[in-house]
Amino acid sequence: MTSSASVAESVDSGRPGRLPASCGPVSAAVIDALAGDPSTATVLPAVPGGVDPLGADVQLALYICYELHYRGFEDVDDEWEWNVDLLGLRAVLEHRFLARVRESVEPGDDAVAEMDAMSIEPRSGTGPSWYLRDHASWAQMQEYLANRSLYHLKEADPHAWAIPRLTGQTKASFVAVEYDEFGAGAGVDMHQRLFVDAMHSAGMDTSYLGYIDSAAPEMLAIVNLMSLFGLHRSLRGAVVGHFAATEITSSPSAARLVTALRRLDAPEPCIRFYAEHVEADAVHEQILRHDVVGSLLVTHPELEADIVFGMRALTFVEDRFAEAMLRRWTL
Ligand SMILES: [Fe+2]
Numbered sequence: 001m002t003s004s005a006s007v008a009e010s011v012d013s014g015r016p017g018r019l020p021a022s023c024g025p026v027s028a029a030v031i032d033a034l035a036g037d038p039s040t041a042t043v044l045p046a047v048p049g050g051v052d053p054l055g056a057d058v059q060l061a062l063y064i065c066y067e068l069h070y071r072g073f074e075d076v077d078d079e080w081e082w083n084v085d086l087l088g089l090r091a092v093l094e095h096r097f098l099a100r101v102r103e104s105v106e107p108g109d110d111a112v113a114e115m116d117a118m119s120i121e122p123r124s125g126t127g128p129s130w131y132l133r134d135h136a137s138w139a140q141m142q143e144y145l146a147n148r149s150l151y152h153l154k155e156a157d158p159h160a161w162a163i164p165r166l167t168g169q170t171k172a173s174f175v176a177v178e179y180d181e182f183g184a185g186a187g188v189d190m191h192q193r194l195f196v197d198a199m200h201s202a203g204m205d206t207s208y209l210g211y212i213d214s215a216a217p218e219m220l221a222i223v224n225l226m227s228l229f230g231l232h233r234s235l236r237g238a239v240v241g242h243f244a245a246t247e248i249t250s251s252p253s254a255a256r257l258v259t260a261l262r263r264l265d266a267p268e269p270c271i272r273f274y275a276e277h278v279e280a281d282a283v284h285e286q287i288l289r290h291d292v293v294g295s296l297l298v299t300h301p302e303l304e305a306d307i308v309f310g311m312r313a314l315t316f317v318e319d320r321f322a323e324a325m326l327r328r329w330t331l
C-alpha cells in the first residue's frame with residue numbers, strides 16, 4: 001500500500017503533455033503532421049470510410065486535435081491549433097463520432113424527467129465505482145485513476161468553452177459552478193490540482209497526459225465528447241445537458257470511491273479528491289438542475305431535445321468505459 005508515499009511538493013508544472021504514440025493510420029498522420037511547420041501547406045490523408053469512429057485510432061487522433069485547444073504539446077507549434085488542413089481532418093472525425101453517438105442514443109425531449117430519473121440512486125450497480133468499492137485491488141484502483149487523469153487533470157476546462165455561448169441566469173449559474181471547480185479563487189483548491197495531489201500521493205505520474213498511451217479508447221471518447229460539445233455553438237444545449245448529468249451522477253459515485261479508497265488504506269489526498277466531490281457536487285447538482293437547465297428551458301425551450309441528448313450521450317460513453325474496465329478486471 002502506498003500510504004507512506006510523500007505528499008509534499010506535489011505541483012502542477014503547467015507544462016503541456018508529450019505527443020502520444022500513434023495507434024493506427026489516422027493518429028499516425030496527425031502526429032506526423034505536427035512535427036512540421038503549420039504555416040506551410042499540409043497534406044493529410046483522407047480518413048478511410050470503414051474506420052471505427054469509437055475505435056482507438058480515431059479517438060486518439062481526435063484527442064490530439066482537441067488538445068491543441070487546451071495546453072498543446074511539447075515541441076509542437078501552437079499555431080497548429082488553427083491550421084485549416086488539420087481542422088478539416090478534425091471536422092471529418094467529429095462528424096463521424098457525433099453521428100455514431102447520435103445513432104446510439106434514443107432521442108428524448110423531457111429534460112426534467114431525465115434529471116429525475118438520473119437522481120434515483122440504485123441500491124446496487126455494476127459500474128467501476130461499485131466494483132472498486134467492493135472488490136478492486138490497489139493496482140486496479142491505480143489503473144482507474146490513470147484513466148480518469150485524462151479528464152481530471154483538465155477538469156472543468158471542456159465545459160468552460162460553453163460559457164460565451166450562454167446568456168443571462170443560465171450563464172451566471174453555470175459560471176458559479178465552474179468557479180467552484182476552479183478552486184473558488186484558490187489555485188491549490190482547483191479540482192485539477194486536487195487530482196495532481198491525489199496522483200502524487202498514490203505514487204503515480206502526475207504529468208499532464210502522462211497516461212494517454214495506456215488509456216482505454218473508451219476513456220478518450222469520454223473526454224472527446226466534452227470537447228466536441230464545448231467547442232461547437234450548435235451543441236450548446238448538449239454541453240449544458242452533459243454538465244448537468246455529470247454533476248447529478250458524480251456525488252453518489254464519488255461516495256463509493258471514498259469507501260473504496262478507505263478500504264484500500266489509500267493516502268489522504270486520494271480520499272480528499274473524491275470526498276470534495278461528494279459534498280460539492282450535491283450542491284452543484286441543485287444549481288445545474290434548477291438554475292442552469294431550468295433557466296435555459298425558459299429562455300430556449302427549443303434546446304430541450306439537445307439538453308437530453310447531452311445527458312444520454314454522457315451515459316452512453318460512460319457505460320462503454322464501464323464495460324471496458326469491468327471486462328479487464330473480471331475476465
Ligand atoms: Fe470537480
Ligand SMILES: [Fe+2]
Pocket residue numbers: 181247250280281284
Ligand atoms: Fe462539480
